[in-house]
Amino acid sequence: METAEIIANRWSPRAFTEVKMNRDEVRSLFEAARWAPSSMNEQPWKYYYALREDSGEFEKFLDCLVPFNQQWAKNASLLILSTARRHFVYKNKPNRHAMHDTGAANSFICLQANELGYQAHQMGGFKAGETYRAFKIDENEYELASFIAVGKPGDPSILPEDLKKSELSPRERKNIEEIVDGMIV
Numbered sequence: 543m544e545t546a547e548i549i550a551n552r553w554s555p556r557a558f559t560e561v562k563m564n565r566d567e568v569r570s571l572f573e574a575a576r577w578a579p580s581s582m583n584e585q586p587w588k589y590y591y592a593l594r595e596d597s598g599e600f601e602k603f604l605d606c607l608v609p610f611n612q613q614w615a616k617n618a619s620l621l622i623l624s625t626a627r628r629h630f631v632y633k634n635k636p637n638r639h640a641m642h643d644t645g646a647a648n649s650f651i652c653l654q655a656n657e658l659g660y661q662a663h664q665m666g667g668f669k670a671g672e673t674y675r676a677f678k679i680d681e682n683e684y685e686l687a688s689f690i691a692v693g694k695p696g697d698p699s700i701l702p703e704d705l706k707k708s709e710l711s712p713r714e715r716k717n718i719e720e721i722v723d724g725m726i727v
């Protein structure tokens with residue numbers, strides 16, 4: 543049985559072409575996130591975004607990334623920061639599923655990007671302290687999840703040599719037997 547195309551074709555590029563994303567497309571990414579499942583339907587995710595043409599704002603996002611990610615994410619059409627609210631609204635109890643659920647919503651963004659002809663590349667490589675400060679996020683209330691670079695996959699030759707090599711290498715995964723206990727093929 544085939545894996546759904548939208549899942550099978552999703553990947554995390556580093557080379558992006560210079561295209562502008564329109565506001566409807568951006569909105570549809572966050573609309574996809576809205577429909578992710580979450581514990582108690584808490585929807586603990588909160589997003590920040592900047593389009594490349596919003597130059598000052600886009601720079602703010604870029605500056606929060608580690609240099610390794612800056613070198614390729616600078617070509618994305620859109621940068622997103624995803625955060626997770628640490629507590630449930632109900633009784634303000636700790637929500638130990640907040641990051642899990644935000645990750646699920648981020649996956650929906652990645653799939654919707656693919657649906658629109660874009661790709662989304664998530665990044666854990668960012669400077670946390672700088673991000674909390676730059677975005678004026680209260681660390682006691684929200685945990686930083688990931689940055690996400692969205693764009694149309696481009697020509698790998700724009701990349702430095704080491705990144706070009708990764709871009710052109712086949713994507714790898716563990717075997718299904720390694721990730722599912724007792725899987726019989």
Ligand SMILES: Cc1cc2nc3c(=O)[nH]c(=O)nc-3n(C[C@H](O)[C@H](O)[C@H](O)COP(=O)(O)O)c2cc1C
Pocket residue numbers: 552553554555611663664665666667668688713
């Ligand atoms: C939470 C998270 C953090 C990641 N951090 C980075 C990162 O900092 N830099 C990077 O180049 N890729 C990062 N990635 C992308 C992964 O390396 C990529 O998803 C993985 O190699 C599988 O490749 P694929 O998405 O093309 O299938 C991250 C992905 C996730 C989900």
